[in-house]
Amino acid sequence: MTRKQRNFYIFPTKNNKFKHKSLDIGREAEITVKLKNNTLILDDTDLKILEALQEDAKQTYMAIGKRLGIAHSTVYDRIKRMEEYGIIKKYAAVIDTEKAGKKTITAIMTVYTDPKESEKVAEKLCKAPEVLEVYTSLSEELLIIAKVVAQNQESLHNFIANSVAPLLGVLRIRTSIVTKKFKETQFLMANDPQKPRFIKEIHNKIGEDEP
Amino acid sequence: MKGEVTPKVIKTVPREKAFYFFTSIGNYTGESASSLKEFMEKINEVNVKSLEFHLYRGDFEKWIAEVLEDKELAEEIRRLQKFNLAGDTLRKQLYTIILGHLKYSTR
Numbered sequence: 001m002t003r004k005q006r007n008f009y010i011f012p013t014k015n016n017k018f019k020h021k022s023l024d025i026g027r028e029a030e031i032t033v034k035l036k037n038n039t040l041i042l043d044d045t046d047l048k049i050l051e052a053l054q055e056d057a058k059q060t061y062m063a064i065g066k067r068l069g070i071a072h073s074t075v076y077d078r079i080k081r082m083e084e085y086g087i088i089k090k091y092a093a094v095i096d097t098e099k100a101g102k103k104t105i106t107a108i109m110t111v112y113t114d115p116k117e118s119e120k121v122a123e124k125l126c127k128a129p130e131v132l133e134v135y136t137s138l139s140e141e142l143l144i145i146a147k148v149v150a151q152n153q154e155s156l157h158n159f160i161a162n163s164v165a166p167l168l169g170v171l172r173i174r175t176s177i178v179t180k181k182f183k184e185t186q187f188l189m190a191n192d193p194q195k196p197r198f199i200k201e202i203h204n205k206i207g208e209d210e211p
Numbered sequence: 212m213k214g215e216v217t218p219k220v221i222k223t224v225p226r227e228k229a230f231y232f233f234t235s236i237g238n239y240t241g242e243s244a245s246s247l248k249e250f251m252e253k254i255n256e257v258n259v260k261s262l263e264f265h266l267y268r269g270d271f272e273k274w275i276a277e278v279l280e281d282k283e284l285a286e287e288i289r290r291l292q293k294f295n296l297a298g299d300t301l302r303k304q305l306y307t308i309i310l311g312h313l314k315y316s317t318r
Contacts, residue, residue: 107237157236165231165239175237 040085045070046078050088050189053079057091104149106178107156109164111144117169118142124167130159153177222246222279230274232261247279251309254302262301266292271305284312 042050045068052064061079065072082088097104113121118136122144125131133147150156160173223246230250232242242257244250254262265271269289276285287308296304 109237112241153236157233160237160239161231161233162227165233165243166227166229168226170239170241172241173237173239177236 040081040087042082042087045074046082047189049075049078050082053088054186054188104151105153105156106181107148107150108176108178109146109148109160110174110176111146111164111170112141112172112174113144114169114171115142117167118144121167121169125164128159128163130163148175221248224278228278230270230278232257232265234258234260234264247275247281247284247309247313251306251313254306254309259298259302262305263297266301266305281312284309287312 048068049064052059052067061072061075065075068075079088111121111125122134122136125134125144125146130148130150131146132149135145137143137145148156148159150159156175156177160175164170164173226243226245229243229245232240232244232253234240240258240261242253242261244253266288269292272285272289275281275288288305291301291304291308294304
């Protein structure tokens with residue numbers, strides 16, 4: 001196999017299979033790669049599109065294409081594909097609730113649970129509108145960490161006392177009220193230090209398997 | 212009347228109506244009580260900070276009056292707030308009041 005043959009695209013097909021084409025050889029050699037789970041492997045262009053969308057999801061396909069030096073139709077196709085595979089979950093406005101006149105308090109709640117009931121407790125917490133995020137953690141004990149919002153301390157306490165403490169399997173709760181927010185963001189694709197290496201490794205690996 | 216038990220004293224409430232002991236806003240100790248007898252036992256065991264937290268917020272009297280429907284005991288506990296008790300003195304006083312009430316009600 002020549003070095004040129006390592007350049008290819010991967011694009012998904014239904015039923016959890018992916019095809020990749022070698023572009024630099026005369027023939028169109030299509031190889032179906034079956035992946036272990038329904039994950040779409042992203043290339044550098046996809047990641048750059050995601051970066052652009054995370055900065056400003058309202059910009060046009062044309063603007064993204066111009067910035068990345070690709071056609072707007074490519075941008076459109078790739079965005080649609082990433083939406084289809086749930087990589088892009090939704091487009092939502094980031095609202096400054098204080099400026100919108102909503103005074104709320106935020107708290108980080110650590111719930112110590114009986115390991116047998118932990119998953120059920122986490123699922124029930126997910127259903128409460130006061131709970132914004134729910135995570136489990138395995139440290140010394142099995143913990144659930146949740147981010148909670150409430151109108152004031154009293155309503156926060158009532159929510160925890162009436163809706164969280166009575167849940168079967170809850171052993172203890174520690175709550176810290178956020179007094180000052182320094183940073184709140186989500187993971188940005190642009191900040192992923194492993195991004196280029198990850199993509200290259202995958203491409204090389206698949207390229208080497210090519211006949 | 213000897214041997215007669217007032218129902219509210221032995222009343223056991225479901226889990227969602229139990230009293231949950233907190234030490235501060237949102238910080239649950241893991242202790243709860245579903246009846247007056249259990250509540251009295253927990254008074255002796257729970258972190259004293261929890262007793263101070265709930266007494267001065269009026270949580271004890273509210274739960275006893277609204278859930279156990281024992282207005283008489285709720286009033287006795289409310290009066291305790293005036294004495295500004297803290298620590299083990301508060302624990303002892305609370306325990307004595309509830310024990311006395313239980314004994315009186317089950318005479």
